[in-house]
Amino acid sequence: MGIVKRSPWLLHYDGSSCNGCDIEVLACLTPVYDAERFGIINTGDPMQADIFLITGGINTQNQAVVKQLYDQMPSPKVVVAVGVCACTGGVFKECYNIIGGADTTIPVDIYVPGCAARPQAIIDGIIKAVALFQERADEQEANQKGQKTENAALNEAGKETGNGN
Amino acid sequence: MIYRIISIAAFLIFAPLVGGLLSGLDRKISARMQGRIGPSIFQPFYDVRKLFSKQFIVVNPAQVFLIMSFLFTIIFTGCMFFGGNDVLLCFFLLSTGATFLIFAACITNSPYSNLGASRELLQMMCYEPAVLLACIGFYLATGSFNVSDIIQADMPAIVKTPGFFIAFVFILTIKLRKSPFDLSTSHHPHQELVKGITTDMGAKTLGLFEVAEWYEHVFLMGFVGLFFINKNPWSYLVAVIAVLATYFLEILIDNTSARVKWQVMLKSAWGVTLLVAGVNLIILMVV
Numbered sequence: 001m002g003i004v005k006r007s008p009w010l011l012h013y014d015g016s017s018c019n020g021c022d023i024e025v026l027a028c029l030t031p032v033y034d035a036e037r038f039g040i041i042n043t044g045d046p047m048q049a050d051i052f053l054i055t056g057g058i059n060t061q062n063q064a065v066v067k068q069l070y071d072q073m074p075s076p077k078v079v080v081a082v083g084v085c086a087c088t089g090g091v092f093k094e095c096y097n098i099i100g101g102a103d104t105t106i107p108v109d110i111y112v113p114g115c116a117a118r119p120q121a122i123i124d125g126i127i128k129a130v131a132l133f134q135e136r137a138d139e140q141e142a143n144q145k146g147q148k149t150e151n152a153a154l155n156e157a158g159k160e161t162g163n164g165n
Numbered sequence: 166m167i168y169r170i171i172s173i174a175a176f177l178i179f180a181p182l183v184g185g186l187l188s189g190l191d192r193k194i195s196a197r198m199q200g201r202i203g204p205s206i207f208q209p210f211y212d213v214r215k216l217f218s219k220q221f222i223v224v225n226p227a228q229v230f231l232i233m234s235f236l237f238t239i240i241f242t243g244c245m246f247f248g249g250n251d252v253l254l255c256f257f258l259l260s261t262g263a264t265f266l267i268f269a270a271c272i273t274n275s276p277y278s279n280l281g282a283s284r285e286l287l288q289m290m291c292y293e294p295a296v297l298l299a300c301i302g303f304y305l306a307t308g309s310f311n312v313s314d315i316i317q318a319d320m321p322a323i324v325k326t327p328g329f330f331i332a333f334v335f336i337l338t339i340k341l342r343k344s345p346f347d348l349s350t351s352h353h354p355h356q357e358l359v360k361g362i363t364t365d366m367g368a369k370t371l372g373l374f375e376v377a378e379w380y381e382h383v384f385l386m387g388f389v390g391l392f393f394i395n396k397n398p399w400s401y402l403v404a405v406i407a408v409l410a411t412y413f414l415e416i417l418i419d420n421t422s423a424r425v426k427w428q429v430m431l432k433s434a435w436g437v438t439l440l441v442a443g444v445n446l447i448i449l450m451v452v
Binding site: 137 | 221
């Protein structure tokens, strides 16, 4: 299909980070980097988002929040961990309240390392996520079509047995 | 009769295309004003295409019905207008459509959505006087509420109704959900309301909402054009230019102003309406 990838909407969530990566994520939207030219919108609404951009590690307090945000996003969806804290826990890894990277709570697809991750790296990560998003959208559509034909076949079979009786 | 059917059919088919392109143009011009490259002007179509292919999460089963009602009322409004019927009736229908949208936002549990709905009601209160006065202005200028009669007038309505036009363009900022009056929902995310009335709309409900907005924008732009159209065929060209200029002005206002509080919106909208349209009304009634 190749058209879904033109409209990736982001949900940005800041876990327990130092805010360095968050500033870099917002820098992607400024005139210098202009992520909107790829159709990217930084939406604040999980129900409308396609790509979950998470910065900072997971702690005991935000674990439930991250899980809920992920669950509220409709499929197909892709998760991008931005910055070394979201990837592994980073410098905060040994802290008493830190559980670890984003992948301790939700399945992460793309890892963007860096402290802080540079806007170029973030955009690169998003573009990789967009390709994956397209792949998943195609898969989902193929599955739906498959289900439809399966249902139709079942109905046909039902009708035939009905006629036979 | 045949002309009416043709223009209704043209509205049904081309309004989403024109509305989507206008919306894409809006994003492109906004980006250029901010020194960015911006997305393709076909971006709104890509967005809606994607929204229809996403998994649909049901927040409240009635939401789809209400959004569908919103869409069909807007389409019907446009058909009435482009079919040459009563402008007053068109705006009553449009308000009915807006009510469906408010219900769709009210029935969800999201506080952002509910707050957006109550702000949408406030917005209706702000723009309705100017809209009704604009219709009355057409009646006083041309002697009829019917679009088919207004376009047959000897001279364009704008000559006698410049005040009504200014008031209508002022409240058009509210109707097009542009800053400084984008209180109920915003095209720009990450503000205090998240996405306002559209917070709990995802996938195909948001897609339907977008399509309804395209139809509504085309209808509103048609109404702006009506101020310039008379029986001279060249007036249609003038109307198109006026519509594009008005749309550009709205984009400019959007990009150069910050959102205001509802008190300011109410005072300024009613102030401008009473002052400009009111004075115009008095002049037309007395002279």
